[in-house]
Amino acid sequence: MNVELRYFSGTGNSYKIIDTCKEVFIQSDCEVSLFSITDIANINEEADIIGFYFPVYAFGIPRICGQYLLNLPNFKNPINTFILITAGDPEEAGFSVKESTTILGKKGLDVTYSAVIHMPANWTVSMNPPPKKEAQLIINTGVNRAKEIVPDILDGVRRQHTFNYPSRYSKFGFYKDYYMFKWLGVSNLWRDFRTDETCDSCALCEKICPTSSIQIVNTRPQWFKTCEQCMRCVNYCPQQAIFQKGTGSIKGKNIYHEPTFKPLKTKKHNKTNATDVTINAAD
Ligand SMILES: Cc1cc2nc3c(=O)[nH]c(=O)nc-3n(C[C@H](O)[C@H](O)[C@H](O)COP(=O)(O)O)c2cc1C
């Protein structure tokens, strides 16, 4: 079987899950093509199975993932398609599955399977991610879940994640956060990034940003509007120097990225075409 897998990942959770699934597909004699959506736009339209792996951002999928799905061609054959969403709280995946399945259905794909996998929360500017040991336990459980899901997909099991309102939120609070991030947050929060005096101009943040939204200008990083709020720069900065105006310093917080995820940009920086960037996360 020919399996096409695509992902977006800020801090490596979605990458960990896709990489785990890839191994299980290969052990089951499948041929697997695995790419970040920031690397490659097309998908083999003759594939037997297509899978997407995205994180949830404020109860929806990241803007870049929605744009990617909308730009897919209309498929002539209804290929078996699945969606796996990684979430800091599986109760708080919101509309992320629904957003994806709606677009994919319109593209002519048959979404046979969708699920939300709990992975450590990474929105460090807004909350405190779990400490390392707790995070690793969550990762291990997520990885085991991914290993169980692949055989179901290969067996043609049809299963859909069902939407729920998060119990911590009122309906008003839920819709407010969902629409605020979608219509105002992601397009404006890049303006709020700051660095404190501990930034030593190492430029790691510029090198690893998956959307090329950072450039070092006069020794300090400057952010651009293509930022997806993926939190990679924040969580990988060796000095914990990056924060957002409004929420304040992250010093003293647990920073988080999936421990085996090593992002590396391999193409030249090009901020005018922010999606034309290759991230090689494999290690
Ligand atoms: C901007 C932003 C918003 C987030 N919103 C949610 C959310 O609404 N619900 C949730 O369960 N997790 C949320 N998270 C946590 C991530 O979905 C979770 O940590 C995910 O596994 C990260 O995947 P990645 O490492 O592949 O980027 C959010 C993270 C970020 C950065």
Ligand code: SF4
């Ligand atoms: S990674 Fe951190 S220390 Fe390095 S340039 Fe960026 S903000 Fe400064």
Ligand code: SF4
């Ligand atoms: S600027 Fe930072 S938060 Fe924004 S997309 Fe790049 S790495 Fe992610």
